Amino acid sequence: MFLRRDLRHPGPITTLIAKLDRATQEHAGQEVTIGGFAEAVEREGSHPGESKTFTNHVATLKDAQGQEIPVVPGHFERAQERIAQAQEPLRQAGMGDNRKVLNPVAQSTRENYFAEIVQGMTERLKEQGIAPTQMLPRLEGHQKDEQGTWRSVGLYVDQEGKPRGVLAVENREQNLKERHSIEFAERTSKSGIPMLAASVTREDGSKLYVNVLPHENRTTGEKFLSASFGERDPQGAFRQIEGRGGGLKPNEAMLQVGEKDRTVQLVQDKLGVEVLAKGRDQAQGIER
Secondary structure: OEEEOOOOOOOHHHHHHHHHHHHHHHHOOOOOOOEEEEEEEEEEEOOOOOEEEEEEEEEEOOOOOOOOOOOOOOOOOOOOOHHHHHHHHHHHOOOOOOOOHHHHHHHHHHHHHHHHHHHHHHHHHHHOOOOOOOOOOEEEEEEEEEOEEEEEEEEEEEEOEEEEEEEEEEHHHEEEEEEEEEOOOEOOOOOOOOOEEEEEEEEOOOOEEEEEEEEEEOOOOEEEEEEEEEEEEOOOEEEEEEOOOEEEEEHHHHHHHHHHHHHHHHHHHHHHOOOOOOOOOOEEEEEE
């Protein structure tokens, strides 16, 4: 018996998230019960006539009447589409049979997809007045283009020291609202400037980009951080987003923590910017 999950099938955590997604839409504010159990599943092995037993762990979510809450359909298929997109360059490079290379890509892509779903559930519950609205330390920047579309980024460093954040696009008049969990990577711009870069692939194959770079005020010599945004359509054409704003400011929670905050330390060490410096007006920074 193989005491592991068959990676070709949804796991208990992702299944629970897909069920909670429905619960936050149809059972918000009501009592639900989370449970789980293990079941043995027989599947064909890699050789003719061979069978293997996998132990699958099943997550359950029941409403106040004890009825099982079903998953929101489509999540697993969309996650699989993203995995295929992420693995395609590796397959093109001749590594289509190398599971040691493909599996970590699949796991990371799947985790990022469902992290976005969790972020969306949190925002939904906040809008309904159910979820707590505790503010966590982060740097925040907003840019508004000529069409009235806002692009926002929140940057923070997690407990493992990795820079992460949320990338949002919103235009209420166009009924447009996107929120994506992102992980930043350290990069160097074409002019040799250190920066943090992140990207998101949409379901239609288009991509969103955000870069966080240090700048210097020519008058005062002070350094500040600013975010730039870009998009690439499904055909591969890139467009730099022009707009007003983009400067990153520490939120109130970060100001309260001060220099001990992980994000404050990272941007100072990696980008050379003291975001808590007194008197800084964060050039081009605008409020939403």
